[in-house]
Amino acid sequence: MARASCALGVLLLAAPALAEPVLDDPAREAAVAKQIEAARESPPALRVLLRGMPKGGDLHNHLGGAIYAEDYLTWAGAKGFCVDETGLSVEPPPCPAERTIERFAATNEFGMDRLIDAMSTRGFQRGVGQNDASGHTQFFRSFDRFGKMGGETAQMLTAARRIAAGDKVSYLELDHNTTALVSVVRAAGDAPITESDLAAVFAGEAKEFAALIPKARAELDADEAASAKAMACGTPAAEPACKVAVHYLFQALRALPPRQVYRSLILGFMMAAADPRFVGVNIVMPEDAWLARRDYALHMAMIRFLAARYPKVKLTLHAGEVTLGQVPPQDLKDHIAQAVAAGAKRIGHGTGIAFEDKAEDTMARMAKEGIAVEINLTSNAVILGVKGADHPLRLYRAHGVPVVLSTDDEGVLRSDMTNEYVRAVREQGLTYPELKEIARAGLHYSFVPGGALWTDPVKRVPVSVCADFATPSCAKYLSDNEKARLQMDLEQRFAAFEAERLARAGKVS
Known part of the structure; x- marks a missing residue:
């Protein structure tokens, strides 16, 4: 669809004319690996090295949580918003002049610090308020505090792409x-619903809300166009962020009454089926919330029902974002297994895998079927307290499960993808070749449309048409397949990064 690629500047690389295969040079890779190892014990040195490393795709990134509180406050200030009486949130005007965000920021430096800490986990991660609230509570209540500032999707897209x-x-x-679409979810009410009601409710909902899909697509058109304009995409002054490719996942809401959850899922499947910019459906909100726990099996039944009617819509599902002591034992025994059985092609978080009754069977299935797990190291440390040796990243890898690194909510968590890679090296012991494997997996297991470049992202066996990268047939394949283009671009970025690192090492020596 032309408007998607033009408005958002989705990466449309010209098919590269390559004189030789863009594959790893083992000696070059080994030399960079030595640099990474030498920097392992120095977080600043390691970050300097890893900042420039190509990182493929971020497959678990909530746009609302990707934005830093300072940006939200700047946008809210421009709209006349105020700091509320508690000093911990904001509210729309009118309000006393001294509480407008612009005046408050100019006259109350420490009050702004407190507000930013309240709207993120910044203070919490430095010990502020840790005796008063858990990381889980601080994280999720941050969304309530900045969620009142709606209508900034274009600026959010721009900010997220610049960070990327x-x-x-x-x-x-x-x-x-x-x-x-989300504006109608809560109007579904809270009347009971069972699995036997799903077909009848779906028939009515799909008919009633079909007219909303064109409106939702037009809304996204406008937001993407505004973002592209802000970055001068398509002009000689285009920012580097214009080259960051973007697709979307519709996030259904699980911590609501079941009719509202079902409506959000129906709208998500309808949108993903109608608009190629939406490449799948997710289900989000705290997995340990009362309603999410109570209705988990019903939610999986809803997803199975809709997946059968929209077989082309892909699923990545938050599952296993729980740990021992956070929830009763019955909520640890099979959430990931249920999500896999419901058709998930990726699992978000998966932190609780070791507590599942059939963990080894589930991981064996994930490995066999290529169901990747989206690992969020900072998120899991802050929200669940799961980090270091307690984290299952290496357990998944030991069982052959594809692993990708992602940021989850980098603004609220005050993190970024480079930080996730630094943590992977320092806390999980990953090496440079393993990081490259994970970066490649971030594209291979993405839902980017089109065929892949590799039949196997680890062994990097190319598809037959690209057995020789320099052929016209391979060039056409790359031109026709966005995923393959991104994968080829990643290999070129690796080569350039490694060459640059070796050149710098030569200058130093």
């Missing part, structure tokens, strides 16, 4: 819902 470009992330798969 600086982190050398080439693709974002953003969890994002249009206002046109």
Whole structure:
């Protein structure tokens, strides 16, 4: 669809004319690996090295949570918003002059610090208020505090892509819902619903809300166009962020009454089926919330029902974002297994895998079927307290499960993708070749449309048409397949990064 690629500047690389295969040079890779190892014990030195490393795709990135509080406050100030009486949130005008964000920021430096800490986990991660609230509570209540500032999707897209470009992330798969669709979710009410009701409710909902889909698409058209304009995409002054490819996942809401959850899922499947910019459906909100726990099996039944009617819509599902002591034992025993059985092609978080009754069977299935797990190291440390040796990243890898690194909510968590890679090296012991494997997986297991470049992203066996990268047939394949283009671009970025690192090492020596 032309408007998607033009408005958002989705990466449309010209098919590269390559004189030789863009594959790893083992000696070059080994030399850079030595640099990474030498920097392992120095977080600043390691960050300097990893900042420039190409990182493929960020497949678990909630657009609303990707934005830093300072940006939200700047946008809110421009709209006349005020700091509320508690000093911990904001509210729309009118309000006393001294509480407008612009005046408050200019006259109350420490009050602004407190507000930013309240709207993120910044203070919490430095010990502020840790005796008063858990990381889980601080994280999720942050959304209530900045969620009142709606209508800034274009600026949010711009901010997220700029961060990604600086982190050398080439693709974002953003969890994002249009206002046109989410505005009707809570109107579904709270009347009971059972699995036997799903077909009848779906028939009525799909008919009633079909007219909203064109409105939602037009809303996204406008937001993407405004973002592209802000970055001068398509002009000689285009920012590097214009080259960050973007697609979306519709995020259904699980911590609501079941009819509202079902409506959000129906709208998500309808949107993903109608608009190629939406490449899949997710289900979000705290997995340990009372309603999410109570209705987990019903939610999976809803997803199975809709997946059978929209077989082309892909699923990545938050599952296993729980740990021992956070929830009763019955809520640890099979959430990931249920999500896999419901048709998930990726699992978000998956932190609780070791507590599942059939963990080894589930991981064996994930490995066999290529169901990747989206690992969010900072998020899991802050929200769940799961980090270091307690984190299952290496357990998944030991069982052959594809692993990708992602940011989850980098603004609220005060993190970025480079930080996730630094943590992977320092806390999980990953090496440079393993980081490259994970970066490649971030594109291979993405839902980017089109065929892949590799039949196997680890062994990097190319598809038959690209057995020789320099042929016209391979060039056409790359031109026709966005995923393959992104994968080829990643290999070129690796080559350039490694050459640059070796050149710098030569100058130093």
